[in-house]
Amino acid sequence: MLKYNYMSYEQNIKFTPEPAEENIFGVQLTPEEMSRELEKYHQWYEKENRKLERMAVPLNEKQQKVVGFIDEEFKKLFKRFNIENFDSGQIKIYPLKFQDFINFMKEDEAGAKFMLGGYDVLRKCVAINQTKDFVSDKSLIVWTENLAHELIHGKSYQVMQISKDNPSSKRSVKSIDIYRFGPQIYELGASTDYFGWLNEALATKLSVEMTEAIVNENKDLYIQSMSPKEKNKDHYQLPEKFVFYKPFRSVLAKMVEGIARKNKLSKEEVFQKLYHSFFTGRLLEVARLIEHTYGVGSFRALGNVKEENHQMALKYLESKDPQSQDKYAHKIMPDETEGRGRSAKQIPSREYQEYKKYQKLMAEIKEIREMK
Numbered sequence: 001m002l003k004y005n006y007m008s009y010e011q012n013i014k015f016t017p018e019p020a021e022e023n024i025f026g027v028q029l030t031p032e033e034m035s036r037e038l039e040k041y042h043q044w045y046e047k048e049n050r051k052l053e054r055m056a057v058p059l060n061e062k063q064q065k066v067v068g069f070i071d072e073e074f075k076k077l078f079k080r081f082n083i084e085n086f087d088s089g090q091i092k093i094y095p096l097k098f099q100d101f102i103n104f105m106k107e108d109e110a111g112a113k114f115m116l117g118g119y120d121v122l123r124k125c126v127a128i129n130q131t132k133d134f135v136s137d138k139s140l141i142v143w144t145e146n147l148a149h150e151l152i153h154g155k156s157y158q159v160m161q162i163s164k165d166n167p168s169s170k171r172s173v174k175s176i177d178i179y180r181f182g183p184q185i186y187e188l189g190a191s192t193d194y195f196g197w198l199n200e201a202l203a204t205k206l207s208v209e210m211t212e213a214i215v216n217e218n219k220d221l222y223i224q225s226m227s228p229k230e231k232n233k234d235h236y237q238l239p240e241k242f243v244f245y246k247p248f249r250s251v252l253a254k255m256v257e258g259i260a261r262k263n264k265l266s267k268e269e270v271f272q273k274l275y276h277s278f279f280t281g282r283l284l285e286v287a288r289l290i291e292h293t294y295g296v297g298s299f300r301a302l303g304n305v306k307e308e309n310h311q312m313a314l315k316y317l318e319s320k321d322p323q324s325q326d327k328y329a330h331k332i333m334p335d336e337t338e339g340r341g342r343s344a345k346q347i348p349s350r351e352y353q354e355y356k357k358y359q360k361l362m363a364e365i366k367e368i369r370e371m372k
């Protein structure tokens, strides 16, 4: 009976593709090794999810309503971004008590206190911090934005990669790791990843828009979480203090402005392209747009934006001449010797190579299945 409280979301969504098989890049593995790794992964996935299911606490009535609202918003969203047949598969929602939430996030108590939720690519589920403060009527707007945000991550494009030896993995299934998460790109064994900022900035912009739409349509439900000032407005807007990732959002805004100007597109059109790649994984068009706007190598440079260098990224996007652009590129990529890497378009071409590998792998998997 508890089940339906937190599983209600998934009833509307089919579980395709399966988390592993359809979604894995194969690297240097024989088919036998590959199916062994997949099997291990599946077992781990099932075990983890069963564990979380047992720990999950019920949602209250209002929260259950919110889950339905968000679901409706997703339907509108996919129409708006021209991905009508899109189906990212089922995402489980686990509302957890604080201690369980800390464990899920692999955070310490101090860090987890400020986290409202998290999405895990490998376990393909959202965990919600059901600490009292976050689940009161007074925080329902924040709760909504948080769940919408994590579900947007959950519905974004995701690919896992598999390799024989992954020394950086702390998981029990060592060979499986994230390769793509929305526009974010991970390298096996590398200490850094690319476009994490874009992933968060896009997810946040969308979750804010969704939340505002939901709140405006259901003001009665949310009235208790509104400040007196907001209550009297015709149109509710999420106060800035509820919106995270400000540095990343400012880089995104600047980048979209530049792309729109240079390519004679409206900002909405640029966002449409960015979100299309966010949900479908196709980064090449975005890469081309960025490079056409900011020059060869700029896609690679912008991949390296982090919170600590976002000011440099803003200056990079504002630079008018190649010289100052190079200067700021060096600051965004301090470890790179080639500056903004005019000749080294590693990410776009890597993407393409991986795509080729992926296609080959899919063909192989199909063959293995048919053999069975």
Ligand SMILES: [Zn+2]
Binding pocket: 149, 153, 200, 203
């Ligand atoms: Zn996020």
